[in-house]
Amino acid sequence: MKLEKFSFAAVVAAVAALIVVLPTYYVGLLALAGINALLCMGLAFLLAAGQLSLGHAAFFGVGAYVPAILARDHGFAPLLAMLLGVVACMAMAYVIGRITLRLRGHYLPLATLAWGIVIYVCFVAAIELTGGASGMSDIPALSIFGLDMGTREMSALVWVAVGLVFVALCRIYRGRLGRSARAIKASPMMAAAFGVDVAAVKVKIFVLSAALAALAGGLYTYYMRFVSPSSFAIGESFNLLIMVVLGGFVHPLGAILGVLAFTAIKLGAEYVFANLLGIPGQMETMLFGAILIIALLRWPNGLLTWFKPQWLSAADYREPPAPAPFVPGAGAPKRVLRADEVGKRFGGLRALNGVSIEVPSARITGLIGPNGAGKSTLFNVMTSVLPATEGRITLDGEPLPKRSCDVIMRGVARTFQHVQLVPGLTVLQNVMIGGYSQGRAGLFAAALGLDHEEESALAAQAQAALAKVGLADVALRSVESLPLGSQRLVEVARALMANPDVLLLDEPAAGLRGPEKETLAALMRTLRDERGMAVLLVEHDMDLVMRCVDYLFVLNYGALLAEGNRNEVQKNPAVIAAYLGGDA
Numbered sequence: 001m002k003l004e005k006f007s008f009a010a011v012v013a014a015v016a017a018l019i020v021v022l023p024t025y026y027v028g029l030l031a032l033a034g035i036n037a038l039l040c041m042g043l044a045f046l047l048a049a050g051q052l053s054l055g056h057a058a059f060f061g062v063g064a065y066v067p068a069i070l071a072r073d074h075g076f077a078p079l080l081a082m083l084l085g086v087v088a089c090m091a092m093a094y095v096i097g098r099i100t101l102r103l104r105g106h107y108l109p110l111a112t113l114a115w116g117i118v119i120y121v122c123f124v125a126a127i128e129l130t131g132g133a134s135g136m137s138d139i140p141a142l143s144i145f146g147l148d149m150g151t152r153e154m155s156a157l158v159w160v161a162v163g164l165v166f167v168a169l170c171r172i173y174r175g176r177l178g179r180s181a182r183a184i185k186a187s188p189m190m191a192a193a194f195g196v197d198v199a200a201v202k203v204k205i206f207v208l209s210a211a212l213a214a215l216a217g218g219l220y221t222y223y224m225r226f227v228s229p230s231s232f233a234i235g236e237s238f239n240l241l242i243m244v245v246l247g248g249f250v251h252p253l254g255a256i257l258g259v260l261a262f263t264a265i266k267l268g269a270e271y272v273f274a275n276l277l278g279i280p281g282q283m284e285t286m287l288f289g290a291i292l293i294i295a296l297l298r299w300p301n302g303l304l305t306w307f308k309p310q311w312l313s314a315a316d317y318r319e320p321p322a323p324a325p326f327v328p329g330a331g332a333p334k335r336v337l338r339a340d341e342v343g344k345r346f347g348g349l350r351a352l353n354g355v356s357i358e359v360p361s362a363r364i365t366g367l368i369g370p371n372g373a374g375k376s377t378l379f380n381v382m383t384s385v386l387p388a389t390e391g392r393i394t395l396d397g398e399p400l401p402k403r404s405c406d407v408i409m410r411g412v413a414r415t416f417q418h419v420q421l422v423p424g425l426t427v428l429q430n431v432m433i434g435g436y437s438q439g440r441a442g443l444f445a446a447a448l449g450l451d452h453e454e455e456s457a458l459a460a461q462a463q464a465a466l467a468k469v470g471l472a473d474v475a476l477r478s479v480e481s482l483p484l485g486s487q488r489l490v491e492v493a494r495a496l497m498a499n500p501d502v503l504l505l506d507e508p509a510a511g512l513r514g515p516e517k518e519t520l521a522a523l524m525r526t527l528r529d530e531r532g533m534a535v536l537l538v539e540h541d542m543d544l545v546m547r548c549v550d551y552l553f554v555l556n557y558g559a560l561l562a563e564g565n566r567n568e569v570q571k572n573p574a575v576i577a578a579y580l581g582g583d584a
């Protein structure tokens, strides 16, 4: 049984039983844990995409205050008021996301921290609207089909919401959006190279997590029927972060585990410190600090450390999927990627100076040169990862798109000099990232499970791409468990997933053993001969280069030193002196 179905059934059964049999006090605790689980699942998805929000309690607060004000003071139906709270939060998150998610490094957490503080101050200061520090009481009860929701009913409703959100998020994590989120966290540059519009995906995930926080806020309002600013202070944002880190954020299950562990530790510590040791005050805070440090050091994936990656990331596949049949691209369009008089400066350093090269279809083009010659810079300029300072990059005579996420749509795929895979995902899932531009499934399709067909087709293609690089039998292994050479081949398979007409390989043979190099060389020839692919190979392994390439460009100090076929270049005195070694 799939992990999420099993977890779902187990949690539903356990929670239903607990809600029926437990005393009201504990049922209330369960409701609060469920509300925190909703908050943490949204926050965890944000963290999975590499975004850190220190002000998430603010969305929780807005989601709580909007229905409180609308239902109590303006006579709105409670459910409608709650819905409007969610919409308001999503709109706020969209605006904040558009502004702050472009920030990098420490700026995003600081911006969200500032947002959390501002909203908290507004809750306290807007006395007319919110009741100020004393809060709002007498909030009407939620009533569904004429049934007034008491503690047990609210607790059941909260956990129904947790169950539905959990299932939807499991699907989203595993699908196209989830993979792109994980890719963004691992390397925004790599994600963009496979067609992910990084800024748009970040905003989408931020809005989703704000919507979940607002939903939690609405449920909190109708459960407590009282709201005050202290529930949404900055300290609450930090508690939520502790729960998420404790549970782990590579799967929605981590958020639920984190909340349950946090609640159990908090209650246990309160009991031990206050009742057994007679120590007053919030001593459990210190305990949380210690637990968090230990957890971060020993279990970077939190409580999810004990779950295998294939359970968490590819639960559909207990066995590798059947590979899609290879269709040789007979009549594949003739393409030519050109750099014309390209220059690139980094401040005062001229990394490229008037370089012109051509990468046409049905040819393996080599690009060699000593360390620091400018090969990777040219590679990055030719895939729009870096803008050229001078000159033009064209594909079939048309300028290459300026955003690297649009380049893949034109049939140009690449690998990276330093391996850029997504740790925690299986090999298969990593390769499926390469198919992002071919997919269409969005957030709702994934949440409703409507992306199944598309995902199955992508998985079959990914398995076929893995077979081409000789890694079909490790599809379900965690990618970081592979040796470096195999990881490079996974990168090649990921690039093949995009079904490119032009393939740029940046030092693919570094770390490969003899047989693996043979596989790579044979693959490049197959792609050239059967698919008519244009291949650009940047490589230091001269043996591989001289066996494979049809035409060579040699760079030195950012300028073209020589070009020609293998024999011409091998005999060129300038190349021998500068690079191949020996006397000119």
Ligand SMILES: Nc1ncnc2c1ncn2[C@@H]1O[C@H](COP(=O)(O)OP(=O)(O)OP(=O)(O)O)[C@@H](O)[C@H]1O
Binding pocket: 346, 349, 351, 369, 370, 371, 372, 373, 374, 375, 376, 377, 378, 417
């Ligand atoms: N982002 C950057 N900022 C500043 N300088 C850079 C940057 N990227 C590359 N350089 C410089 O540009 C020059 C060319 O570097 P590049 O990495 O393109 O060389 P390379 O031929 O790929 O070398 P290697 O074979 O060692 O990878 C080097 O002097 C390098 O230090």
